[in-house]
Structures are given as structure tokens and as C-alpha cells.
Amino acid sequence: MTADDDRFDPTADATHFPVAIEWKAMTDDTGDSDAGDTPSDDTPSDDTPSDDTPAAAAPPDDAPESLSLDRFHEALEAEERPLATASEVARRLGTTQSVARDALAALVDRGDVDRLDVESDPVVFYPTDWGRLATRERVVTFPKRREIVVDRPTQFTRARLSQFAHLVDTTGTDPGTRGYLYRIRQEDVWAAPFDDADALIASLRSVLPRRYDHLEGWIRDQWRRAHRFRLYTHQDGYVVLRAASESLMGNVADQHLDTDHLRAPISETEAWVNEDAVAEVKRALYDAGYPVQDDRDLDVGDPVDVDLTTDLRPYQETWVETFLERRSGVYVGPPGSGKTVAAIATIAAVGGETLILVPSRELAEQWREELLAHSTVDPADIGLYHGGRKEIRPITIATYQIAGMDRHRSLFDSRKWGLICFDEAHHVTAPVYSRTAELQSKHRLGLSATPVRETGSEEEIYTLIGQPIGADWDELFEAGFVQEPEVEIRYVPWRDELARNEYASADGRERRRLAAENPAKIEEIRYLLAAHRDKKALVFIEFLDQGKAIADALGVPFVSGETPHYERAELFRRFRDDGARSSAGRDGDAPDGLGTSDAIDTLVVSRVGDEGIDLPNAELAIVASGLGGSRRQGAQRAGRTMRPTGSALVYVLATRGSSEEEFAQRQMRHLARKGVRVRETNVAE
Structure with missing residues (x-):
């Protein structure tokens, strides 16, 4: 849904039907939709019995001239879905499609049933009074696809499902009204925290409406595989x-x-x-x-005397307990959920020599500060090993690139690590970093907000490090541990005729660059910064020339990979400073020099700001370019504003009529599936 800039009501798109109404759109990508007229492989035909399909409502002797609401409810129950097409109602009630369509039209005229047209897809019908019917939890199971749809789940149901199922998608906007789509994957069964398959099946049965022999048989088979x-x-x-x-x-x-x-x-x-x-x-x-059970006797190295000085949240305690039971895993949670603190608690619990791998020198320095802030570790026990320093200590923080180099590899191989922590764990599958995954340790811990990679290598991440451990994003939003960001895609028109013509005559990568550097974006950025003058802002770019142009136009600093490390660290420090505010950047002044101690309100940053850099007071993120990047990158940039308190705003600028529209929607759809609200606005010409 889009709206013109000045007339957009942010609540106008807040009306959502329960999750199954959006089921067709959610399953079109996999071809598994049950909403069409043609049965899928998982939808038995009229004459094919299935132990996973409920008994159909008894057909009447004659075709119904009128259809009662109760009979429509019976058809929905038989379909195990809160909506149905006319052909599905006809099949369940034993009549023709044309008769069922006329009867449904009569219910629509009476106001008992509503209909929803989904472009060229079949029309679906659902009870008008669905809100009242959905005030209780509803669990709908698709056993052969191993998928579970839950409307208004209780905390009990969500906790149970998280033990053996993966949260794929959420719909709805307001807490307590959302629907959830879970999928049971083989890796979820392999990593389920149960002593035996019977305990896992008991947990499954506690949340599903009835038993499903096909699903339970598959789960038992996967459990056996995980212990062979x-x-x-x-x-x-x-x-x-x-x-x-x-x-x-x-x-x-x-x-x-x-x-x-x-x-x-x-x-x-x-x-x-x-x-x-x-x-x-x-x-x-x-x-x-x-999957292989790894029960090798590995040394933890020399003992490390570390105690945690920060209280853990309940879900962080669960993360650490689960990890210690498994001895490996990846903490998965949104930025601001405290993965680093949970990792420090894990270091303290393991109590052995620890190697922390990070993608950049800035993150190495940041990890050192976090260890000192949240634990009793002796500063002399922390070593930094990167391009600038080469120190091996009981707790060593190194970059992936250095640790994977042949000339340093033997040094890391010779240590008896009790724990290796892979920060930004998605890096471990990249060819240049993958050798670090071969380093041996008794415990292996990964940290990632979004381990998804466009290559589809999430499973490889979990193979090399361990299975995912974490709470779903939406649960943390609702509990108030993390502030849910407000995300808005703003479609910016071409206002410069020369730039428009240059774009029209270009192709390939050049066309993408021109769309990213649409000159109208600078004025849009200026407008958004003025509208939120009291907020600390990050402006993300992909192309260096554009970053320099925006920084010059706004009078703010630009941080890129070309920025010297000492200067980069100083700019980030001043951005984190909440002291005297600098006037630069909001009124077009030239950027002030590094000699001043004034705080900085706005930074333009390249990809160096995407990962892990701790800027806890960032309240506003503007993505000016980089929409051709991955879904993970989109989530990381949005995540720069996600903290336990305060507002969190993300604006994504996409040139109207260009491929940026599709890229923006793809990146933000990944966030929407985690429960984040995303709206769209057309900026006025």
C-alpha cells in the first residue's frame, strides 16, 4: 500500500486479517498454496483419504439453495483454514461450485461473510465477525508441509514451538493480534533440547489440536538421524x-x-x-x-578468571543455559537484544581460554570495551590481534582475516581454546574467512542478528558453528526488551531532468548507480533531518562519491573504509557523545574538525556502519543507497536504531520507477516477516 506524502495516514494500512488470510501470498513463493482450485500434492482430492485431513462435513442430500453461517463454519473447519474458495466450500458440502458461489454471495449480502479478491487468484470468503472468532488462540497445522499457523498464540504456545520449530513469518501490526507461521525443519529437530524423541513429541502434541501420524513419524526419523x-x-x-x-x-x-x-x-x-x-x-x-554428535575431549586451555557484573534478562539466561548444554550454538536476536552481554556471560561460564573473531578492527576495540564494562576481567588478560596489534592473551580478540592467514594460522592452531566466539557469524561461510571455522575448541559460539545469506548458506553456518539459539524478534518487541522500529519506504521521484535522461539511456550496473545517486535524495534527506532535528541520525550509502556529495551538502562527516582508523574511532566516539551538540549538519555548515570535542548529530556512513558498530544513541536511520544488497544488510541497517528504549525510525529512499523499488521491498519484507511494521509513501513531485 502506498500513499501520497502529505496525505498519508500511518494507520490506514494497519488493518490486517488473521495470518491464514495472507496464506496465499505467503506460500506462492514455494508453490504450496492450498487456496487455489487445483489440489496440491499436500491437499487430498475428493476420493483420496488421508490420515492428516479431517473428516469433511456431511454433504446434504440436495444442493443447498441457501447456506447457513454454521454450515460455512463447518466447511472452514474441514479445510483447517479460516477462509475458503467457492470450490473448496462446494467440495466440503458436496455441491457444485456455481451453487456454492451463489450461496456464499447470499451470505455476503446478509453481512455474515466477507470476500477478498486477490488479483487473478480465486476469491476467498471468510466470516465477517472474524475478530470475535479469533479472540482465542487458533492453531492450524499443515502436516505434510510441516508448517503450523497460529493466530493469537499464547506465551506457552510460542515457547513450546520455539523448542522444535522455526519462526518463518508474522503478520498483523498490534501486539496480541499477530499471526505466526512456523516451519519444522530437520535442523530444528536435530537441535531440539529433549532427552528423547518421546519428550519432543509430547511437547508437539501439547500445542497442536490433534495428533498427526505423518508429521510425528517424520520427526522421529529425524531424531534418529541426529543420533547415528x-x-x-x-x-x-x-x-x-x-x-x-x-x-x-x-x-x-x-x-x-x-x-x-x-x-x-x-x-x-x-x-x-x-x-x-x-x-x-x-x-x-x-x-x-x-548431524554428528561431537563428544571429543577438548582442552579449555588455561583457566580464565571472569565473572559477569551485569544482570541477564530471562531470555539471555535461557540462551546461556541452552548453549552450555549443547556446547555450541548461534545466538540469534535483533540488534539491541544483548547478544554481546550473553556472550560475555558464556565466556565467564566456560572459564577457559577464549578466542573472539570479528570482521573489523573497530569491533575488536568495541569488544574489549564491552568485556571491561560487563565483567571483572583483568585488562591485562585481553589481547588484540589485528593489523595494528599482535597480542595473544587468555581472551584474544582477532579479525577473521588475520586468523585465517597462513602465517598466523599455526599460532591460533597451537592454542587450546575453551571457547571460540564468531561475532557476525554469517561471515564464517565466506571463502576468505572459512578457514577460521576449522580452528578447534571445546565450545563454539556464534552471534548474529540475521544469519541469512543470499547464497542460502544458513545451514552451513549452523554446521560449522552450531544450531540457532534465540528468541524471535516479535517476542522481544512485545516484551519491551527491544524497541520495534518504524520503517518507511519513501519513493523519491526524479526532479532533475538531466539525471532522469542519463538514467534512461544507461543500463546494467551504471543504471543502478544512477538510481542510487538520484540528486533528489539529498533534498529528501535534508527534509527528514529537519523533521527530526532532535534525533541522532545515520545516513547509509553504497557509493563513495554519493557519500561525499551528501556529506558536503549537509555539512556532516563521512565515514568509509578509506577513513583512517583513528579518525573513524574519534567520529564514532563523538557521535556516541550526548554532550554539547554540534550545529554542523542540520543547517548546511561545513563539518567541524576533529580537534573539537563537540558531539556529532549526523554521520554519513558506508558499509563500515552496517555491522556491529555500537552507536547506542542512533535514533534515526536513512538508507540513501545500497538497496541492491542483501536482506541481511537491510536488517542490519534498520537494526542500528533498535534499542531497549526510545523511538526508532528508519527511512529507506528508493528512486521511483527504478529497480530500487523492488530491492527496497525485498529487503524490508525480510524485516516484516520478523514482525516489524513497514509502510510505503510516494514523495510528492
Whole structure:
């Protein structure tokens, strides 16, 4: 939904039907929609019985000339969905589609039923008084797709589902009215925190309306797969791979492992593993559908005396407890949810030598400050290992790039790490950083707000580090731990005829650059900054020339990869400073020099501001370009404003009529699926 700039009512698009009404749009991408006239593979035809399909309402003897609301409800219950097409109602009530359509039209005329047209898709019908019907929790299961839709879930239901299912999407705007789409994936079953499959199935049954043999059978099979291979340390010190049976060793391990992965067979079910190939063994068997239990006896190195000095929130305590049980995992949560503090609590709990890997020197310095602020660690026990300093200490903070280099690798390999922490864990799958994942430690911890990569390599992240641990974003928004941002896509027109013509005659990457650098965006940025004069603002760009132009026009500093590290650190420090405000940037003054101690209200930043840089007082984010980037990048930029208190505003500028429109919608759709409200506005010509 879009609106003209001056007439837009932000509440105008706030009316949402329950989640299943949006089911068609949500499942079109996978081709699994049940809303059409043609049954899918998971929707039995009239003459195909299924143990997963409820018994249809008994058909009447004759075609109904009128349809009661109760009979319509029966058809919906049989469909296991709160809406239906005319053909679905006809099938459930044993009549023709034309008769059902006429009967539904009569219900619409009486005001008992509403209809929804979804462009070229079939018209769907749902009860007008759905609000009253949906005041209680409704759980709708699609067992063969292993998906669960829940309207108005209780905290109990959400807590149970989070143990064995992945939150895919949410709809709605107001807390307490949202619908949730969960999917049970094999990796969720593998990582479920239960002692046996029976306990997992009991938890599943506690939230579903009835038993589903097909789904439960699949879950039991996946549980067995997760406990078929085990790595352990032999009493003589070498690593052994044990399979649950001789056939598994012969038919799975031998077929999926290379000859250099195993040194020699020990028995029909055990083999001596090449220690340098442990990571490859785990990855190969994971890809074959058999996650490996890693029970090796690994040293934790010298003890590290660290105590946490900050109280954990309840969900952070759960993260740490879950991690200690598994000895590996990835803390997943929105910016501001306290992943770093939870990681420091984990370091204290493990109590062994720790290596923290980060993507940049700025993050290395920031980690040192966080450790000192939230724990009793001795400053002398913290070492920084990057391009500027080379220190190995009980807690060492290094960049991925340095740790992966051959000339430094042997040093890191020689240490007995009790814990390796991978900050911004999505980096671990990139070729230049992937060698760091082979470093061995007793515990492996990842941190990421959005581990999604456009290559679809989330599973590889979890293979190399551990399974996801975390609360869903929407739960943290509702509990008030993190401020939900207000996100608005603003479609900016071309106001410069020369720029418009240049764009029209260009193609490829040049066209994308011209759309990103639309001169009208500078005036739009100036307008937004003036409208929010009291807020600390970050302006994100992709192209350096555009960043310099915006910074010059606004009279504010520009931070990019070309900015010297000492200058970058000083600018970030002054942005975090809430002392005397500088007038630069809001009135077009030239940027003041680094010699002054004035606070900075506005920074223009390139991709160096996307990840991890702690700017806790950022209240306003304006994305001027970079819309061709990943969904993860969009979430990271929006996340710069997400903190426990205060307002959080994100404006995404997209040139109207260009590919930026689609890119913006794709990036923000990723946030919308996490419960963040996104609205769209057409900026006036």
C-alpha cells in the first residue's frame, strides 16, 4: 500500500486479517498454496483419504439453495483454514461450485461473510465477525508441509514451538493480534533440547489440536538421524568416528567422506579420523542428513578468571543455559537484544581460554570495551590481534582475516581454546574467512542478528558453528526488551531532468548507480533531518562519491573504509557523545574538525556502519543507497536504531520507477516477516 506524502495516514494500512488470510501470498513463493482450485500434492482430492485431513462435513442430500453461517463454519473447519474458495466450500458440502458461489454471495449480502479478491487468484470468503472468532488462540497445522499457523498464540504456545520449530513469518501490526507461521525443519529437530524423541513429541502434541501420524513419524526419523554418528576421543588421544550400525558406516560414511578424512578403520562401526579433517567430516555428514554428535575431549586451555557484573534478562539466561548444554550454538536476536552481554556471560561460564573473531578492527576495540564494562576481567588478560596489534592473551580478540592467514594460522592452531566466539557469524561461510571455522575448541559460539545469506548458506553456518539459539524478534518487541522500529519506504521521484535522461539511456550496473545517486535524495534527506532535528541520525550509502556529495551538502562527516582508523574511532566516539551538540549538519555548515570535542548529530556512513558498530544513541536511520544488497544488510541497517528504549525510525529512499523499488521491498519484507511494521509513501513531485 502506498500513499501520497502529505496525505498519508500511518494507520490506514494497519488493518490486517488473521495470518491464514495472507496464506496465499505467503506460500506462492514455494508453490504450496492450498487456496487455489487445483489440489496440491499436500491437499487430498475428493476420493483420496488421508490420515492428516479431517473428516469433511456431511454433504446434504440436495444442493443447498441457501447456506447457513454454521454450515460455512463447518466447511472452514474441514479445510483447517479460516477462509475458503467457492470450490473448496462446494467440495466440503458436496455441491457444485456455481451453487456454492451463489450461496456464499447470499451470505455476503446478509453481512455474515466477507470476500477478498486477490488479483487473478480465486476469491476467498471468510466470516465477517472474524475478530470475535479469533479472540482465542487458533492453531492450524499443515502436516505434510510441516508448517503450523497460529493466530493469537499464547506465551506457552510460542515457547513450546520455539523448542522444535522455526519462526518463518508474522503478520498483523498490534501486539496480541499477530499471526505466526512456523516451519519444522530437520535442523530444528536435530537441535531440539529433549532427552528423547518421546519428550519432543509430547511437547508437539501439547500445542497442536490433534495428533498427526505423518508429521510425528517424520520427526522421529529425524531424531534418529541426529543420533547415528558420534565423534569421541579415544583413550590413546586420537579422534574416532562411531556409527550406530555397520550399514551406516558402509553406506553413508564411506560414500560421503573422502579418503583423506579417515586414517583407518578400527571396527565395522568405527574409524580413526584425521584430526585436520574433523570440520570436513562434520560438514559432509550433515549435508548427507546425519548431524554428528561431537563428544571429543577438548582442552579449555588455561583457566580464565571472569565473572559477569551485569544482570541477564530471562531470555539471555535461557540462551546461556541452552548453549552450555549443547556446547555450541548461534545466538540469534535483533540488534539491541544483548547478544554481546550473553556472550560475555558464556565466556565467564566456560572459564577457559577464549578466542573472539570479528570482521573489523573497530569491533575488536568495541569488544574489549564491552568485556571491561560487563565483567571483572583483568585488562591485562585481553589481547588484540589485528593489523595494528599482535597480542595473544587468555581472551584474544582477532579479525577473521588475520586468523585465517597462513602465517598466523599455526599460532591460533597451537592454542587450546575453551571457547571460540564468531561475532557476525554469517561471515564464517565466506571463502576468505572459512578457514577460521576449522580452528578447534571445546565450545563454539556464534552471534548474529540475521544469519541469512543470499547464497542460502544458513545451514552451513549452523554446521560449522552450531544450531540457532534465540528468541524471535516479535517476542522481544512485545516484551519491551527491544524497541520495534518504524520503517518507511519513501519513493523519491526524479526532479532533475538531466539525471532522469542519463538514467534512461544507461543500463546494467551504471543504471543502478544512477538510481542510487538520484540528486533528489539529498533534498529528501535534508527534509527528514529537519523533521527530526532532535534525533541522532545515520545516513547509509553504497557509493563513495554519493557519500561525499551528501556529506558536503549537509555539512556532516563521512565515514568509509578509506577513513583512517583513528579518525573513524574519534567520529564514532563523538557521535556516541550526548554532550554539547554540534550545529554542523542540520543547517548546511561545513563539518567541524576533529580537534573539537563537540558531539556529532549526523554521520554519513558506508558499509563500515552496517555491522556491529555500537552507536547506542542512533535514533534515526536513512538508507540513501545500497538497496541492491542483501536482506541481511537491510536488517542490519534498520537494526542500528533498535534499542531497549526510545523511538526508532528508519527511512529507506528508493528512486521511483527504478529497480530500487523492488530491492527496497525485498529487503524490508525480510524485516516484516520478523514482525516489524513497514509502510510505503510516494514523495510528492
